[in-house]
Amino acid sequence: MFRKRNTASVNSEEIRAILDEKKTKMKLSLKACAHCSLCAESCFLFMSHDKNPKYMPSYKFLNSVGVLYKKKGNVDKLDLGEIRDIVWERCVLCTRCYCPMGIDIPEMIALARRICRSQGVYPQYDKE
Amino acid sequence: MNYIMEFSTIFSWTFAYDFLKGPMVWVSFIVFIFGTLFQLFKISSLMSKPERIRLSAGPGKFISPPPSPENKKSWYLRFKLSIAGVNPFMTSVTAVFHVLLLILPIFVLGHNILLNNAFGISMVSLPENISHRLTLVVILCALIFLYRRILLYRVRLITTFEDYLFLILAAVPFISGFLAYEQFFSNYKLVIGLHILSGELMLMTVPFTKFIHMIFMLIVRFKIDGEYSLGNGDRVW
Numbered sequence: 001m002f003r004k005r006n007t008a009s010v011n012s013e014e015i016r017a018i019l020d021e022k023k024t025k026m027k028l029s030l031k032a033c034a035h036c037s038l039c040a041e042s043c044f045l046f047m048s049h050d051k052n053p054k055y056m057p058s059y060k061f062l063n064s065v066g067v068l069y070k071k072k073g074n075v076d077k078l079d080l081g082e083i084r085d086i087v088w089e090r091c092v093l094c095t096r097c098y099c100p101m102g103i104d105i106p107e108m109i110a111l112a113r114r115i116c117r118s119q120g121v122y123p124q125y126d127k128e
Numbered sequence: 129m130n131y132i133m134e135f136s137t138i139f140s141w142t143f144a145y146d147f148l149k150g151p152m153v154w155v156s157f158i159v160f161i162f163g164t165l166f167q168l169f170k171i172s173s174l175m176s177k178p179e180r181i182r183l184s185a186g187p188g189k190f191i192s193p194p195p196s197p198e199n200k201k202s203w204y205l206r207f208k209l210s211i212a213g214v215n216p217f218m219t220s221v222t223a224v225f226h227v228l229l230l231i232l233p234i235f236v237l238g239h240n241i242l243l244n245n246a247f248g249i250s251m252v253s254l255p256e257n258i259s260h261r262l263t264l265v266v267i268l269c270a271l272i273f274l275y276r277r278i279l280l281y282r283v284r285l286i287t288t289f290e291d292y293l294f295l296i297l298a299a300v301p302f303i304s305g306f307l308a309y310e311q312f313f314s315n316y317k318l319v320i321g322l323h324i325l326s327g328e329l330m331l332m333t334v335p336f337t338k339f340i341h342m343i344f345m346l347i348v349r350f351k352i353d354g355e356y357s358l359g360n361g362d363r364v365w
Contacts, residue, residue: 028171053281
């Protein structure tokens, strides 16, 4: 849980700069999320994976952008790898998830994808 | 006249009670109103409608499809696919909890008597037995939320310490109000003091904590450009 992070391989400044571009909306979304989990059933991946909570839109949003924001971009490749799994493997950006608060979850997932891509962390289907 | 208050006076229940139902009410309302305005100012940049090039419709006219049995049923299908249709129980509990949380304190007789004493404003009040039962409903809803947070894995997974704290903070004014009305404890002033203090704490924490979702929800829904905005909705990414 508490491990030493090797942040040298990641450009935290660049991550912070991307986060800052959407800072207001991201902070608003994180504050508005009531952690109610009512968005779960709107995700077809959640429904098709035996209702595994790790596929809930709110879980994906809180554990991608939420983590990046909380750690102020001070993450390492391992963290980004986990975020990569969340935002690509567990989300297809179909934009059908629905939050009772109206939070634009796809926009937040897209932001996390952008940050991952900026650090060279993305699925390489031809090599994997 | 003795201007220096004795310690025994400052620490007496009467002084604390008078302080809580007097100056502290003003402080909490001021913090609530200005804190909320400050938060709205911080997100005001999101509320301006961005300039966007819109394509005009091409030639020809749109022919609406003939009414079919599916179309007639569509309102029902739409409801079934909505959060209310998928989770009718939780939607009802949430709606009841939030409506009562906002409305009930305004119509409690005790609150209106205080208002009348202070400003001479006479408001419509609910009969005491009704407000008493509705308070029980709020407490029951809070217990359902707590049950979900503790026992449902999907909710527990995204729950933080803050969620428990603010659920309790939202419920304490109602629990203490209920106990005070019932005169459950012999020290009435202590219970009613706790009731007032918790209510004021809740009000003051609204702008700076997760409670802000009650205001942000309306803003996100109606004022900010976004995929699901009911106001000026549009995809912005």
